Amino acid sequence: ASAEQRFNDRNPKSFEYHQSAVESLPGGNTRSLLHTAPYPVVMNRGEGSKLFDLDGHVYQDFVGELTAAIYGHSHPRIKEAMMHVLDNVGLSLGATNVYEKKYAELLCARFNIPTVRFANSGTEANLHCVAAARRFTGRRKVVVFRGGYHGSVLSFAFGAAANNVDPQDWLVSQYNDIRALERVFEEHADIAAVLVEAMQGSGGGLAGSQEFLRAIRLFILDEVMTSRLHPAGLAATLDEAPDMKTFGKYLGGGMPFGAFGGRQDIMAVYDPRQSGSLAHSGTFQNNTLMLNAGYTGLKEIYTPAAADALNQRGEELRNKLLAVFAGTKFTVTGVGSLMCIHCTTTGVGADEIHCKDDYWPHDYADLKRLFWLEMLEAGYWIHQRGSIALMLTMEPAVIDDFVGQVKEFCI
Numbered sequence: 033a034s035a036e037q038r039f040n041d042r043n044p045k046s047f048e049y050h051q052s053a054v055e056s057l058p059g060g061n062t063r064s065l066l067h068t069a070p071y072p073v074v075m076n077r078g079e080g081s082k083l084f085d086l087d088g089h090v091y092q093d094f095v096g097e098l099t100a101a102i103y104g105h106s107h108p109r110i111k112e113a114m115m116h117v118l119d120n121v122g123l124s125l126g127a128t129n130v131y132e133k134k135y136a137e138l139l140c141a142r143f144n145i146p147t148v149r150f151a152n153s154g155t156e157a158n159l160h161c162v163a164a165a166r167r168f169t170g171r172r173k174v175v176v177f178r179g180g181y182h183g184s185v186l187s188f189a190f191g192a193a194a195n196n197v198d199p200q201d202w203l204v205s206q207y208n209d210i211r212a213l214e215r216v217f218e219e220h221a222d223i224a225a226v227l228v229e230a231m232q233g234s235g236g237g238l239a240g241s242q243e244f245l246r247a248i249r250l251f252i253l254d255e256v257m258t259s260r261l262h263p264a265g266l267a268a269t270l271d272e273a274p275d276m277k278t279f280g281k282y283l284g285g286g287m288p289f290g291a292f293g294g295r296q297d298i299m300a301v302y303d304p305r306q307s308g309s310l311a312h313s314g315t316f317q318n319n320t321l322m323l324n325a326g327y328t329g330l331k332e333i334y335t336p337a338a339a340d341a342l343n344q345r346g347e348e349l350r351n352k353l354l355a356v357f358a359g360t361k362f363t364v365t366g367v368g369s370l371m372c373i374h375c376t377t378t379g380v381g382a383d384e385i386h387c388k389d390d391y392w393p394h395d396y397a398d399l400k401r402l403f404w405l406e407m408l409e410a411g412y413w414i415h416q417r418g419s420i421a422l423m424l425t426m427e428p429a430v431i432d433d434f435v436g437q438v439k440e441f442c443i
């Protein structure tokens with residue numbers, strides 16, 4: 033039977049679920065990225081680094097909630113921190129609470145920023161940061177990069193996205209291309225900031241070169257995905273400190289989370305003691321559950337030593353995959369514990385991929401789908417776009433078995 037046929041044969045309950053979900057959810061979906069044709073595998077629960085689907089299959093979770101599930105599913109210490117809040121504190125107090133300062137101090141010290149504010153998501157953190165840059169500079173436009181992803185309505189995967197909130201304010205340039213960036217500045221005077229990832233995550237695990245990132249001034253570094261890639265965030269590996277940084281994902285300990293911070297004079301636009309300060313409101317952005325879960329995870333579990341070890345494990349996995357992929361249409365890019373497997377008709381190598389246009393136009397969709405289907409069948413949950421995010425709970429032996437499975441596919 034073909035891989036497609038076997039997919040249908042082994043997932044009847046997921047199929048049934050989808051048939052009825054389409055009645056209340058467009059396409060049966062509430063998170064576009066998780067849709068797979070003809071219907072998605074539906075999960076029942078997660079435990080450590082395993083996922084269990086409706087049809088009774090068990091998967092090793094290499095998706096890691098698109099980088100946010102760094103602690104594994106339901107880490108006992110984070111569960112305990114959340115139960116403490118539920119039992120003793122209450123969820124949203126409609127007032128300043130003591131968990132704010134505690135976590136703010138930890139974030140500022142760890143990621144080298146003078147001040148920080150919380151938000152409900154990475155998307156929101158980026159929007160607030162852009163608002164601060166606009167107010168501070170008195171300018172309007174923001175430079176972003178093709179393939180950049182800064183949140184749901186801030187996606188620049190193929191240039192300016194159709195669902196962008198205010199497309200006229202974004203200037204989309206090419207990632208890792210200094211000359212293109214210079215041209216944007218030559219052509220536009222009204223630029224407030226540059227919003228960039230030091231490694232484009234959703235864009236395909238593409239690392240920014242030092243020269244490229246050094247060329248950017250008044251920049252907002254989107255560390256929503258990349259803060260996990262070094263004990264002090266990927267910013268610590270750059271020659272120049274960004275003016276502002278945004279955070280998200282695992283820093284909420286599994287709860288919705290966003291944070292942004294940086295230069296004190298810029299962040300002062302949010303100081304409510306100043307007349308005319310910018311409003312930064314939002315019902316749940318100081319919720320105690322998220323603050324204590326996030327604090328506990330960063331303080332006790334994702335310590336600097338744990339970050340180093342996990343990223344080292346990621347480098348080893350990427351090198352093993354590169355060896356397995358040699359001479360095939362596949363390759364893998366990334367930094368530390370985050371990576372993305374590419375499959376191109378041209379068989380372009382990892383060293384030749386600097387921006388989305390280096391691989392995307394050559395996407396070998398059929399072969400990539402076969403790879404995804406066969407990994408699924410073997411019990412490995414990877415994202416269909418090829419991205420992998422290692423979790424702390426993933427056993428080295430499981431990682432090696434995965435490499436073995438990939439090798440078998442390639443032979």
Ligand code: PLP
Pocket residue numbers: 098152153154155156158181182183184229233234254255256257258280281289290
């Ligand atoms: N920025 C980057 C680099 C991201 O990868 C993401 C999410 O994938 C976001 C921002 C948006 O974060 P959230 O999904 O919490 O809104």
